[in-house]
Amino acid sequence: MHAVLESLNDPEVWDDRKLSQTLNQERASLEKTINQLQTISNRLEDAQVLLELAINESDDETLSDLGTELQLCNTEISQLEIQRMFSGEMDTSNAFLDIQAGSGGTEAQDWANMLLRMYLRWCESNDFKAKLIETSAGEVAGIKSATIHISGNFAFGWLRTESGVHRLVRKSPFDSGNRRHTSFAAVFVSPEIEDNFEIDLDPSDLRIDVYRASGAGGQHVNTTESAVRITHLPSGTVVQCQNDRSQHKNKATAMKQMRARLFELEHQKRMDKAQAVEDTKADIGWGSQIRSYVLDKSRVKDLRTQIESSNPEAILDGNINKFLEASLKEGI
Numbered sequence: 001m002h003a004v005l006e007s008l009n010d011p012e013v014w015d016d017r018k019l020s021q022t023l024n025q026e027r028a029s030l031e032k033t034i035n036q037l038q039t040i041s042n043r044l045e046d047a048q049v050l051l052e053l054a055i056n057e058s059d060d061e062t063l064s065d066l067g068t069e070l071q072l073c074n075t076e077i078s079q080l081e082i083q084r085m086f087s088g089e090m091d092t093s094n095a096f097l098d099i100q101a102g103s104g105g106t107e108a109q110d111w112a113n114m115l116l117r118m119y120l121r122w123c124e125s126n127d128f129k130a131k132l133i134e135t136s137a138g139e140v141a142g143i144k145s146a147t148i149h150i151s152g153n154f155a156f157g158w159l160r161t162e163s164g165v166h167r168l169v170r171k172s173p174f175d176s177g178n179r180r181h182t183s184f185a186a187v188f189v190s191p192e193i194e195d196n197f198e199i200d201l202d203p204s205d206l207r208i209d210v211y212r213a214s215g216a217g218g219q220h221v222n223t224t225e226s227a228v229r230i231t232h233l234p235s236g237t238v239v240q241c242q243n244d245r246s247q248h249k250n251k252a253t254a255m256k257q258m259r260a261r262l263f264e265l266e267h268q269k270r271m272d273k274a275q276a277v278e279d280t281k282a283d284i285g286w287g288s289q290i291r292s293y294v295l296d297k298s299r300v301k302d303l304r305t306q307i308e309s310s311n312p313e314a315i316l317d318g319n320i321n322k323f324l325e326a327s328l329k330e331g332i
Contacts, residue, residue: 025092029153036080040073047073078325083154085328090191091157097148101138102165102184109138111168111183114316116146119162121318128152141174149192156191161327163189164290171296180296184289201259207231210247230254237261291323305330 047066054062086092097119101112116135123130134147150159165186172181210225227242228250239257241250293300293312300309305326309315315323 029092032153033080033083036076040076043069043073082325082328085331086154086157088157088160091154091160093156093191094149094151095156095159096190096192097150097159097162098188098190099143099146100186100188101142101144102186104181104183106138106140106142106174107172107181107183108185109140109142109144110174111142111166112144112146112185113138113142114168115166115185115187116143116148118316118318118320119148122320123148123150123152123318125318126152126158126321128155156189158324159189160191161324161332162187162290164288167289167292169292169294169296201232201255201262205233206258207233208251226250228254230258232258232262235262235265237265302326304332
């Protein structure tokens with residue numbers, strides 16, 4: 001925290017918009033963690049005082065309350081430990097969560113809608129801002145697809161392990177015979193890729209050549225080495241400028257050109273990266289199931305971590321943190 005504050009006190013940092021934004025975000029995240037730790041520490045100190053009094057007075061009710069309080073503190077500490085596991089490059093990013101109903105018509109489309117509600121409820125319960133940016137209604141009920149934009153601290157880090165196929169087994173409300181049906185829906189979580197990046201040029205990556213300008217411009221243009229050619233060695237990008245009689249002005253213009261060229265190259269890399277993320281959606285086959293929801297047996301099981309719940313109603317109401325935490329701890 002001290003190093004971040006020192007950096008923010010440096011006036012030159014504020015000349016770099018991207019760096020200052022990153023440091024501010026890191027400061028806010030660290031302040032939140034410090035405040036949480038301080039609050040937990042204060043509660044534990046209070047609990048220790050109450051514990052001594054309760055033991056001396058044989059106060060069973062207070063002892064029971066203290067047990068509950070310690071469990072809450074332990075849960076909050078576990079959550080802070082999980083946040084330390086967000087080491088991925090994009091874990092701090094906002095997220096897009098896509099839901100796609102599988103084959104099976106109304107059954108699958110209703111299941112996709114149940115998953116949509118589950119994630120919206122999870123966002124609401126965990127202080128994430130969710131915005132439904134696309135939805136395609138089902139033919140009879142439910143949805144064919146939906147996309148949610150989720151913003152908040154470590155949104156992508158929390159949800160990235162939810163990508164995969166979710167399987168539902170239940171007695172169908174759409175079947176007059178009340179028979180058991182199996183439905184599938186695919187979930188895909190991707191990070192929001194910022195496009196407000198800037199280009200930092202390392203002087204050691206540049207080769208700058210000067211030469212005599214050619215063409216119109218008068219005697220001075222043709223007889224002095226005022227033209228400038230700049231080569232960006234890592235990418236092989238070349239720009240040149242000979243518009244002005246001043247070599248310095250031509251160099252400044254060429255540097256602007258180089259920044260613009262490299263900006264476009266970086267932008268294309270980001271676009272290619274986003275497309276690669278999009279292309280991986282096609283790789284999610286029905287065989288890549290990550291979680292099974294069997295309603296008539298009251299069982300939800302994560303097939304990767306083997307974590308189970310006997311309360312599917314709570315899970316479908318957004319209480320999925322036990323699954324998210326287990327997958328993060330196992331590094332999935």
